[in-house]
Amino acid sequence: xxxxxRVRTIKIPQSRISSxxxxxxxxxxxxxxxxxxxxxxxxxxxxxxxHVLKNIHRESYGGVTKxxxxxxxxxxxxxxxDNSLKEFVFDPSLSQGNGDVVVQPPRHLRSRGGHSQPPxxxxxxxxxxxxMLSASKDRSLWGFSLRKDAQSQEMSQRLHKRxxxxxxxxxxxxxxxxxxxxxxxxNARIGEWExxxxxxxxxxxxxxxxxxxxxxxxxxxxxxxxxxxxxxAISQCGNFGFVGSSNGAITIYNMQxxxxxxxxxxxxxxxxxxxxxxMNRKMVSCGLDGIVGFYDFNKSTLLGKLQLDAPITSMVxxxxxxxxxxxLDDLSIVVVDAVTQxxxxxxxxxxxxxxxxxxxxxxxxxxxxxxxxxxRTWDLPTGGCIDGIIxxxxxxxxxxxxxGDLLAxxxxxxxxxxxxxxxxxxxxxSTRTIDESEFARMTLPNAxxxxxxxxxxxxxxxDGTKEQNDIDFTTYASLEQIDKDLLTLSIxxxxxxxxxxxxxxxxxxxxxxxAPKKSEKLPFFLQLSGEKIGDDASGREGIAHxxxxxxxxxxxxxxxxxxxxxxxxxxxxxxxxxxxxxxTKQLREDTESGNYSQLLATLINLSPAAVDLEIxxxxxFEPFDEIVWFIDALTQGLKSSKNLELYETFxxxxxxxxxxxxxxxxxxxxxxxxxxxxxxAHEKCDRLDDLVKFCMGVVDFVTTx
Numbered sequence: 001x002x003x004x005x006r007v008r009t010i011k012i013p014q015s016r017i018s019s020x021x022x023x024x025x026x027x028x029x030x031x032x033x034x035x036x037x038x039x040x041x042x043x044x045x046x047x048x049x050x051h052v053l054k055n056i057h058r059e060s061y062g063g064v065t066k067x068x069x070x071x072x073x074x075x076x077x078x079x080x081x082d083n084s085l086k087e088f089v090f091d092p093s094l095s096q097g098n099g100d101v102v103v104q105p106p107r108h109l110r111s112r113g114g115h116s117q118p119p120x121x122x123x124x125x126x127x128x129x130x131x132m133l134s135a136s137k138d139r140s141l142w143g144f145s146l147r148k149d150a151q152s153q154e155m156s157q158r159l160h161k162r163x164x165x166x167x168x169x170x171x172x173x174x175x176x177x178x179x180x181x182x183x184x185x186x187n188a189r190i191g192e193w194e195x196x197x198x199x200x201x202x203x204x205x206x207x208x209x210x211x212x213x214x215x216x217x218x219x220x221x222x223x224x225x226x227x228x229x230x231x232x233a234i235s236q237c238g239n240f241g242f243v244g245s246s247n248g249a250i251t252i253y254n255m256q257x258x259x260x261x262x263x264x265x266x267x268x269x270x271x272x273x274x275x276x277x278x279m280n281r282k283m284v285s286c287g288l289d290g291i292v293g294f295y296d297f298n299k300s301t302l303l304g305k306l307q308l309d310a311p312i313t314s315m316v317x318x319x320x321x322x323x324x325x326x327x328l329d330d331l332s333i334v335v336v337d338a339v340t341q342x343x344x345x346x347x348x349x350x351x352x353x354x355x356x357x358x359x360x361x362x363x364x365x366x367x368x369x370x371x372x373x374x375x376r377t378w379d380l381p382t383g384g385c386i387d388g389i390i391x392x393x394x395x396x397x398x399x400x401x402x403x404g405d406l407l408a409x410x411x412x413x414x415x416x417x418x419x420x421x422x423x424x425x426x427x428x429x430s431t432r433t434i435d436e437s438e439f440a441r442m443t444l445p446n447a448x449x450x451x452x453x454x455x456x457x458x459x460x461x462x463d464g465t466k467e468q469n470d471i472d473f474t475t476y477a478s479l480e481q482i483d484k485d486l487l488t489l490s491i492x493x494x495x496x497x498x499x500x501x502x503x504x505x506x507x508x509x510x511x512x513x514x515a516p517k518k519s520e521k522l523p524f525f526l527q528l529s530g531e532k533i534g535d536d537a538s539g540r541e542g543i544a545h546x547x548x549x550x551x552x553x554x555x556x557x558x559x560x561x562x563x564x565x566x567x568x569x570x571x572x573x574x575x576x577x578x579x580x581x582x583x584t585k586q587l588r589e590d591t592e593s594g595n596y597s598q599l600l601a602t603l604i605n606l607s608p609a610a611v612d613l614e615i616x617x618x619x620x621f622e623p624f625d626e627i628v629w630f631i632d633a634l635t636q637g638l639k640s641s642k643n644l645e646l647y648e649t650f651x652x653x654x655x656x657x658x659x660x661x662x663x664x665x666x667x668x669x670x671x672x673x674x675x676x677x678x679x680x681a682h683e684k685c686d687r688l689d690d691l692v693k694f695c696m697g698v699v700d701f702v703t704t705x
Contacts (some may be wrong), residue, residue, distance in 0.1 A: 010042060012402065019067040025074050027090075027103075033064030039078060040089075043103065051105045058082040061116050076110065082138075083415050084113035112149055115140065121183040121198075121261045122397045122417055124212060129401040132408060133211075135180035135198065143214060146406075156215035177216075178203055182232045185211065189238035193256045194219065197241045198703035199229035205242045206232050208255065219258030225249040225265075233274040236319065240280075243563060244271030250285055262300055273315025277322060277338065284338055286312040286326055294341055304341055308334065313354070323380075327354040333368055335380065347378050349385050349436070356397045361404040363447040369395035369409065374439060384433030390441045411444065418445050481642055487688060490604065490643040499608040500649045504656070583614045587629050596633035603633075604646060615653045618659045624671055628657060631674035638681040652677070 012034065019033035020516050028044040039053040057080025064170040074090035088106035115136035125143060131151075132144045143615035145151035158174055183201035189195055196209035206229045208217030223229055227247030234241055240261065241253045248267035253260055267287035276283045276297060283295040292306040310330040317324040322338040333354065335345035350370040357368035365386075366378040373394055377387035397410035407420040425705055426559040481488045490497075499506065583602065590596045603611065619626040631654070637647045655662065665671055 008044075008047065012040065017203045018062075018064055021068045021076065023069045023074070023076075025069075025072050026075070029103075031067050031069065031076055033067040033078065034058070035063040037063040037080070039064055039067055039076075041106070045571065050103050053088065053106065056080075056086060057084065058116070076106065081117040082113075084111060084116075086111040101129055110150075112152075113154070114152075115142065115415045118412060118415060119397060119417060121180050122408055122410050123183050123185050123401050124399055124401050125185055125406070126187060127402045129403050129406055132399075132417060132639070133183060133185055133196065134410070135183055136415070137179050139176040139179050141180060141198070141209065143211065144417065153214050155209060159216060160218045177207065182230065182236045183233045184241075186234040186236060187211070188236060189255065189289075190360050193217075193238075195234070195238055195255070196222070197232040197234055197243070197255075199232045199243070202228060204228055206241070208241065208258075219253070219255075221253045221258070222260075223247070224260070224263060227270070230270045231274055233276065234415075235276045235280055236278045237280060240276070242274040242276070244274050244285065244287075246270040248287060248289075250274060264293075264295065264300075266302065266305065267291055269311075272312055273326070275315065275317035275324060277317075278319040282309070282322075282338055284315070284317065284324055286315045288312065290328075292326065292336060292642075294338070306336065306341060306343075314356070316358055318359040318363045323359075323363060325357060325359065325366055326370075327357060329353070331370075333357060333366065333378070335366070345380055345383050347383065347385075349376060350374065355395060358400045360400050361402055367398055367400065369398050374436075375409070379431050382431065382433065386431050386433060388434065388436065388439040390439050391444060392441075393444055414444070441680060468595075484641060486641065487644050487684065488642045491648050492604070496608060497645055497649050500611060500653060503608055503612050503653075539610075543545050581617070584617075584626065587626065587633065590633065591629045596636045600631055600637045600643075603650065604643060611650070612653060612657075615650070616657045618654075618658065620658050622665075624661070624665060624668060626695060627654070627662065628670045628674045630654060631671075631678055635674070635678045635681050637676070641684070644685070 010032070012032065015034040015036050015038065017032055018035050019031075021031045021033075023029040029050070030042045032040045032042065034040070035058045037055045037059045039056055040049060041051040041129070042048070043050045043054075056078060061081030061083075062279040063080060063082050064078055069076050076088050078086050078088070079562045089109045090106050093101045093103060115134065115138055117137040119134045119136045121133075121135040123133045129147060130147055132141045132146065134144055141155040141157075143153050143155060167574055177200055179201045180198045181201050183196070184198075185196045187195060192213040194208035194210050196210065196211055196217075197206050199206045204223050204226065206221040206223075208216050208219045208221070211214070221229075221241055221243045223243055223245035225245050225247045227245035227249065229243050230246050231244035232242060236256070239255055241255050243251045243253070245251070246269075248265060248269055248271060250264040250271055251260060251268075252262040252264075264285070266285065267289050268291075269288040269400070271285055271287045273286045274283070275285075276500045280297055282303070283297045285293045285295070288311040290308045290311055292308065292312070294303040294305065295301065296303055308326070308328060310332075312326045312328055314327045315324055317338075323344070324336055324338060326334045326336065328334060331348070331350050331352065331354065332578055333347040333350075334343055336342065337344050337349070346370075347366070350372055351370065352371035354368055354370045357366055359366055364380055366380065367375065368378065369375045371394055373390055373392070375389050375391060375398070376385050377397055378384070379386045381471075391411070393411040393413055395409045395411050397408075399408045400406075401408070405422050405425050407422060409418045409420065411418065478491050480491075583599075586599050586602060590599045603614075606614070615630075618630060625628040631651075634647050634651055634654075637643065662671060662675075666675075
């Protein structure tokens, strides 16, 4: 570099050089990476090639894209288009003396890798949301750890030996298995025998895998009718494996022994979904012929079938609720109850083919993805779409974690699996139905500016501000009235109405049967009377002495005051206008204004005893103004269709207290007019009563006919 002179030329025929790196820890070595996947090491002092690492990165993906020695360390890091990162280390030389130093070959130190093509099938491998199984178009099956990258591992495709010692696929594996198109896993028998079943593209059998040993299993499950394996499933107990054929047959094998147990033939076209309930009693299958079959698994009999209008492309079964969802070619998602064998929900909204969907663990939501680039969340109780996002990269797979805290998606482009946090785990979310115009456009985690954050940061606001569409769900205020045309009862406790109706009975029961008797025992603290109890000391301390006669006189005066006050309480409380109470004053003022809303609100909030006192205290002498005003107030409240049963109760109390006066003066024009208005306000109630009685009569006739 100082003299601008070429020292040496290294030629590597039939290879394109993609990377160069010098070793900086004292040895004059040069590494050359090629597009063929080889890594060549040269010793510049001895002008010779010392080592070659063959095929460390696959040639079909561009070989070695970058190889770099770490600064001051005998470690070289390589990366390739096959989505893998590898480290190789040079151990110290074992040569002694001044002779030629023998450089040991680089040793594989560690590596990190993943799929070199987009995933085709994904599934959570355990109930703690730790491992994920992922199959890709690069014909590999990986077990990824969501907690520590070092625990991720590719499943070995090295076949087991035969009983005679020979290997099933020959002595060496020439190529990997074909692409996986269906995947099922159950952990009930993990470690005892195989617990994963996969269906491969253009293969007439399904393969088993052992998740504990991270390798392919011993058995292959044939379709028996010459068709390709299109769908697979495993029972919850882990004993039975199911394989659906492209010709319509369903075969059931024992996972432990690999022996064929049952065979069903219902569908005319490919079977796209199979599942078994948690008790191994009912089996469900669906196919491209639009038929959903229900089977008794123990008796091996057909319970019935359901014919849908369009071919069924996929099925997801939720075992705890016995619901299963079907994706149809008419762009709808149909939810069927396995017990009643009927459709309970049909979800419309996607404008292109549905690629994947999954139930939330509690069975309340369905999250679906489609070729229209949307990911939608459906609320099953309401049947509406409560959330939706638009992504630039179409999602091909969706899986909810068993804990419900994460959502995993795989996409058309990109070799990774995107992990989303479920915000409903940390705060309340809205369940209102939203329109497609409200969908937000989002970037994937590996393309966003703040991607690869912690799992909590996506759920909680970092700056303490709330989004515009966030709703406070901590408090809920009941609606006073849903609609003015509907009859509304009060939202107060039902016991209040019962207390008002039976207040006289309650008082009768609460009366004491006999007067309280004075205790014969002396009290613990005695009154000051006599020298023996301390009158002398009280006198010395300046306390005036009261004799027994004076104390008795004071007690009598206090008792008389209490009796007088109790006698006065039977009448109305004293106010600004003589004996007019607050209730009577409000009744008079509202009558002058013609609006009784404040009076009715006060009446509803009073306690049962206070309501009874106010109604009994109404003026029942001519010209009966207060009684007429009170009936008009209840009539106005009845016309508002609110607190229906309370107004009826207040009227009942009025008749109990003043029924004799009203009956004796029913010819009075004011009282007769008020009662007629009260009767006319019952037209809506009478119509509802007639409808209820009519429906009850029809139901009784139908049930007894």
